[in-house]
Amino acid sequence: MPDRRRDAKPNETTRRALLGGTLLGTTGLLLGGTAAATTSPPSTRALSIAGTDSWGARPPRSEPVVLARPARKIIVHHTATPNSTDYSRAHAFELARSIQDYHMDHNGWIDTGQHFTLSRGGHLTEGRHHSLAAFDSGGNHVVSAHTSGQNRLAVGIENEGTYNSVAFPGTQYDKLVELCVALCDSYxxxxxxIYGHRDFNATGCPGDRLYALLGQLRADVAASVGGDPTGVSWPLLRPGDEGERVRTLQHLLNEHGATLSIDGIYGPATETAVSDFQRSTGAIVDGLAGTQTWNQAVRDRENGDSGPAVRAVQHRLGTTVDGIFGPVTESAVRNFQDGRGLRVDGVVDARTWDELLG
Incomplete structure (x- = not known):
């Protein structure tokens, strides 16, 4: 697999019933404040993350699935629990146990849903078993239960608190930057x-205040790992639209099981396929192809892949459309990336998909 940052190159489908207004045994206090904290990029990649043994985790009901490939993205959450003023490590461990109990006993999952949990005091704990080992390896990913449609692709980080109107604490933000830098570097x-939960599913998570910080988070992470931190921006397509973007959407829907004719017309069949896909991935079901639909539909494609998504890439590049991502397609992708000022690695990731859509 190419180096995805440098020029060398079904799962548990739902994860969140809100944890509720009580944590889980802790007394919360909503903090005031109108400005979010800022931070300098971390100067070290060394992280202290308490493993499942350290905080007294229960054994999982069954062994989590570990994929022999790296995570592709990071998704940020808030726990939607009270904004505790107990910043101790002991509280962070209590939080980890409470979340695991809720996920296993209430949601019926095999283990904690997310990979990592970050307390308001800046303490990091491993969530799902084997997440820390996978992170350390840089080449494995634990199938999780934090974002419907993305659990085989993305690292999930739960941030303690509710950030709809309350500012995200500076200590917590600093540690979130540090963790994201380390994850980006490893994987x-x-x-x-780096995304928020609401970029994929019909939810308010991670809260308006934390979601508004994601642009700054991307920039602070990029200051350490390099690259362009600008988030991708997808077109909004609706019934009645026609053209190449609709054609690409139809290919992508077929990649996920639809059987659409590729005619470039957003008619009733395409609208139904969009709604069905939205429903299956936990996105807002409105029949319109917007941010959540595109984020769920696109998948990284590279040499060796095949299928309708590859056909979409080939059609947009003007190469032979055979659905097989071989050397000719890779060369065309590299030329396209070079011409658009993108990272040239031959991998069609979210940024390249965004540019292909125009």
Whole structure:
């Protein structure tokens, strides 16, 4: 696999019923403040993350699946629990146990849903078993249960608190930057592949105040790992639209099981396929192809892949459309990336898909 940052180159489908207004045994206090904290990029990649043994985790009901490939993106959450003023490590451990209990006993999952949890005091704990080992390896990813449609692709980070109207604490933000830098460095994730839960699913998570910080988070991470931190921006397509963007959407929907004719017309069949896909991935079901639909539909494609998504790439590049990503397609992707000022690695990631859509 190419280096995804440098020029060398079904799962548990739902994860969140809100944890509720009580944590889980802790008394919360909503903090005031109108300005979010800022931080300088971390100067070290060394992180202290308490493993599942350290905080007294229960054994998982069954062994989590570990994929022999790296994570592709990072998704940021908030726990939607009270904004505790207990910043101790002991509280962070209590939080980790409470979340695991809720996910296993209430949601019926095999283990904690997310990979890592960050307390308001800046303490990091491993969530799902084996997440820390996978992170350390840089080449493995634990199938999780934090974002419907993305659990085989993305690292999930739960941030303690509720950030709809309350500012995100500076200590917590600093540690979030540090963790994201380390994850991007280990897995080769680009900073523009840092998202909020609401970018994929019908939810308010991670809260308006924390979500508004994601642009700054990407920039602070990029200051350490390099690259362009600008988030991708998708077109909004609707019934009645026609053209190449609709054709690309139809290919991508077929990649996920639809059987559409590739005619470039957003008619009733395409609208139904969009709604069905949105429903299956936990996105807002409105029949319109917007941010959540595109984020769920696109998948990284590279040499060796095949299928309708590759056909979409080939059609947009003007190469032979055979659905097989071989050397000719890779060369065309590299030329396209070079011409658009993108990272030239031959991998069609979210940024390249965004540019292909025009």
């Amino acid at each position: 080769g994730i680009e900073s523009y592949e």
